[in-house]
Amino acid sequence: MSRRLKIAGALAIALALVAVTAGSVARAGSGAAAAARGQKGCNLNGQGTELKHVIYLQFDNTHLFRDRSNFASDLEQMPHLMNFLRDNGTLSDNEHTILISHTAGGILSSLTGLYPDRNGQAVSNSYGFFRPSGSVGFSSSFKYWTDTTDGGNPATSPPTPSADTNFNMVTGDSGSPKNTPAPWVPWARAGCDVGNVSTANAVLENNNAITFAAGPTTLAAAASIGATNIKVGSVTGFVAGMAITIDTGANAEPATIMTVGTAGATGTGITLTGPLANNHASGVPMYGPTATDPTGDMTKVFGAGSPEWQEGRDSQIAPFASAARAKALTDFVGITIHCGANGGICNKSPNAKPDALPDEPGGYGGFKGLFGALYVNPAITGGRAVVDDTAGDPIADPFGHPGFPGFDGVPAKVTLGYVAQMQEAGVPVTFGYISDAHDNHKNAFPAPPDPAGVFPRASGPGESDYVAALKSYDDAFAAFFKRLQKDGINQHNTLFVVTADENDHFAGGVSNDGNWSHTYCNLDTSTSCPASQIGEVNANLRSLLPSPTTQPTFSVHSDSAPTVYVNGNPAPTNPPLRQLERDTSAAQALDPYVSTQKTPIALYLADKVGEKALHMQTADPQRTPSFTLFANPDYFLTAGASSGAPGQPPAGTPTKVNCPNVANAAFVCVDYHFAWSHGDATDDIGRTWLGMAGPGIRQLGQTSGIWTDHTDIQPTMLALAGLRNDYTPDGRVISQVLKNGALTHSMREHAAALTQLGTVYKEINAPFGPLSFDVLSASTRALSSGSSADDSTYSAISGRITSLTNDRDALAAQMRDVLTNAAFGGPVQTTSQIYDLASQGNTLLMRANQLGAASSP
Structure with missing residues (x-):
């Protein structure tokens, strides 16, 4: 071949490469333009705003405030996220969660705009329920939206019937228990596809096809x-x-x-x-023996005997911690697209399934969804089986199979990679969950356990692996925002909402350099631990009670705020229950972070009377606890006991707590594998943050001046999008963060009055509001008072709490209607009538304050 031919050939190849590159650039550019335009038929036009995209992100226990003053907070170590929210919108550090403050409860209140009594999740991340026999069962809070509390077990002989047929997500708004309205419905009805990445109960939560005898x-x-x-x-x-x-x-x-x-x-x-x-x-x-699980997600969504169901069954019977065991979870759990009214991306997939919501107000027929990465991935990538994270690596389970990596395997780069891919594929509304950075998720399910049997430890502020994890999170957000900007998805056409489910309390000592003592500390034999000790104080509650074997039979949802269920579900005035409450209120234990002397474990106590005021009584009476112990958040309380079987101590005898194994067991001990507690009624847990940026959002930077809680997020998002619920939310539209043009005429006309009403409404109704804490103070005194001979103090205080709660509920309902109507176009009262409602609220607050003050020690 002559040199000329070689040159000509090289030129042809070069020209071909230029053409390919130009074509690639052209496709990328047109794809970016299409992404920026949003989904055709998705109408998100609010008052004075026109949205094309909505991106909602909720962290697990990620902090804006510092846990130790000498170490930067989580958000301070994610400057790309923090600065984006500060510079382009509002970052409030006065956002609050609900009681009991856990991941499921916090997320579900944020998604629905409902307090736990109206969404069903008053106790999470699991909860107890009373069986018809009076014994106690337990259920996970994390279940797909239409799953029930207890499915029974058809594999046993005879089959075990359901002990609680109510929906896990249950509401009593209609006058009877029904499935809570689903959060994707307003968006889907508006023609928008709604993507979910590890979002609580909006994705399949299990791969169950069968039950086992x-x-x-x-x-x-x-x-x-x-x-x-x-x-x-x-x-x-x-x-x-x-x-x-x-x-x-x-x-x-x-x-x-x-x-x-x-x-x-x-x-x-x-x-x-x-x-x-x-x-x-x-x-x-x-x-x-096995039987088809009628309530399993694989049965309900795909049908018994389907290929997906068979894969779920095969995974259930596969060896533990194997690739086969993880496969169905990776393929079907954790990733979902609920398609809009016109079919959206589901129209292009043969694997779309009916998106059934049997109790949705107004009906929800004809909608479909894509359930699982096996079907979502090719739909959003143009046929590829894998989605890449923000670092360009394939998202896969611990065995390399592409798809959902597990609920503890969703760091920022994974969630943001999925969210970006969905948005680029024309899914304009996305919700994503991001795992915390302070726990070591290396061996989390479905990953195999550490070969040496080492359980991953927690990390403390400033610790090198914690700092490295936050650096990777910041890198992920930097790549995410850069990628979206290139796509034309930014604060000018996109509503960004970012928050955390709740804050954690750090159970640990002090460290000057970020090195912490990861050692077992037995408080049965010692009164102190190293100054830099890290870890929750684990204690068996039974071991702290007098004569534990004479207590009534009870079960505990182990927690820093444990709920107690006394067998038989007795009335609050039941004498054995009342004595158990008195004994619990008097319980003391060592807390090495507080004192070398024993101190009370309880901060507050609430029985069914107080729980109602705290929005902890749902439409399912079977799951209301006998009482709740809000402990010093350094503690994690359990209640293990001997069964009294032959060769064992008498029934009810406390068993030691494994910290974390039998070799390191004690009745009270520090377990360095867990150091971040939540659930309790303390400010460091209940107060978190909320960032919003996008069309209609004021640029306030970081502020402490607006008191909000999680129920306010959802109605605010809907108002900006020009949508509304098919129910009245507990939350209010956060008018203080909205531009004037984004407010309805009524909100502008009555701005001062509605702002005052909204403030008082939260004060009387929010779980972390002042009325709730006055009730907690009163309830704690009531439960700790009296004797078997005279329980008059309990009766008197409980009567006052009941009266206050009933009056609060009636007034809060009126306020809620006014605030909702003003934000969503309903009839609005006059300014003077609005002020009058606020005045009634202030009078109620005075009553609550008098009750709480009279009950304080």
Whole structure:
């Protein structure tokens, strides 16, 4: 080949490369322009605003204020996010969560604009419920929107019926328990697709297809061909005569139980009626009879026997911490697009499924959704199976399978990568959850545990791995904003809303250099720990009570704010319950961060009377706790007890707390694996932050001047988008952060009166408002008072709390209607009538203050 031909060939190749590059640039440019324009048919035109995009992000326990004054806060170490909110909108450091202040409750109040009594999640992230028998069951708060509290178990013989058929997300607004209205509905009805990344209960939360009569557990030791005894990890639920399955795949074999012994590699195990036909390795699964789970997410969304259902079943019976066990979660859980009224992105996918909401006010027929990364990923990437994070790496589970990495595996780069990809694909409304940075999520489910059995520890302020995690979060936001800006998605056409579910309390000592003592500290045998100790003070509540074996039978939702459920669900005046409350109020333990002497564990106590005032009584009476202990937030309280079985201490005898294992167990001990507590009624937990930027948002920078809580977020977003709920929210539109042009005529006309009304409304109605804390003070005195001979103080205070609560509820409902009508175009009272309502609220606050002050020690 002559040199000329070579040159000509090179020129042709170069020209071809230029053409390809130009084409790529052209496609990128047109894609960016399309992304900037938003979704066709999605109408988000508020008063004086025209939105094309909505991006909502909610952190898990991420702080604006410093936890120790010598170390920068979380947001200070994410300057790209903090400065974006400060420079382009409003960053309020006076936002508040709800009681009990946990992840599920905080997020769900933010999404719905409803306090827990109206959305169903008064206790989270799990809660107890009273069975018809009077015993206590427990349910996770994290369930898909239409899941029920308890599904029973059709695999047992006879089948176990549901002990509580109410929806997990339950509301009583209609006069009877119904499914809480779903937060994506206003957006979808407006023609907008709504993407969700790990958003509580708006995504599938489990891959359940079947239930088990017993198990699944694992073999605790290898079993050989011909063996008639197997060692198992657990014997719970297994009985003589039960048919079982050992192992999976081609090596699976059936067997029948002859006798059941004890668990563990050195236990007596389970004896079979016949010899094994195969060899089985240690760690393979073993389980009893199964049946289709009618309430499992795979059954409800995809249908029994469908390929998706079969994949869910296969994952359920796969070996623990294996790729097969994680596969269905990775494919179907955690990522969802609820498609708009015109079908949106669902029209292009053969895998869209009905988006059923049976109780939605006004109906919700004909809507569809894409459930799971297996179907969402190709829909938003042009056919690719994988979405990249903001660093350009594929988002996958710990085994490398593309899709959802697990609820503890969503750091900023993962969530922001998904959100950006959805927005670029024409999904204009996105909601995303971001994991906290102070916990080590390395071995979180579905990842396999550490081979050495080491449980990941928590990190303290200034600690190197914590600082590194926040640096990676800041890098993710820098890349995210740069990418969106290139797409034409910015504060000029996009509403950005960023907040945290709640704050955490840091349980730890002091450190000058960010090095913390990650050591076990036994407070049964010592009265102090190292000055730089880190970790929650774990305590068995029973061990702090007098004569624990004579207490009524009770269960506890373990927490820093534990809820107590006394069997039989007795009335608040029940004498044994009242004595348990008195004993709990008097309980003391060592807290090395406070004193070398024992101090009270309780800050506040509330029984059903006080819980109603705190919005903790839902439309499902079965889940209302007997009482709630709001403890010193350094504590994490449990209530493990002996069952009284042969060879064990008497029933009710306290068992030691593992800190974190049996080798380091005590009744009171510091566990350095967990150091960030929440749930309690303290300012460092309840006060968090809210950032908003975009069309219609005033540029106030950082401010402390506007008191808000999580229920205010959702109605404010809807008002800016020109949408409204099919119910009256508990929250109010935050008029102080909106530009004048974004306010309705009524809000402008009655601005001063409505602002005053909104302030008083929050003071009387918010869980972290002053009326609530006056009730807590009064309730604490009531529950700690009296004796079996004279409980008159309790009766008197409880009567006053009930009267105050009833009057508050009636007045708050009137205020709520006025505020909602003013923001969303309903009839509005005169200015003088609005001021009169505010005046009535102030009178109510005076009553509450007198009640609380009279009850203070």
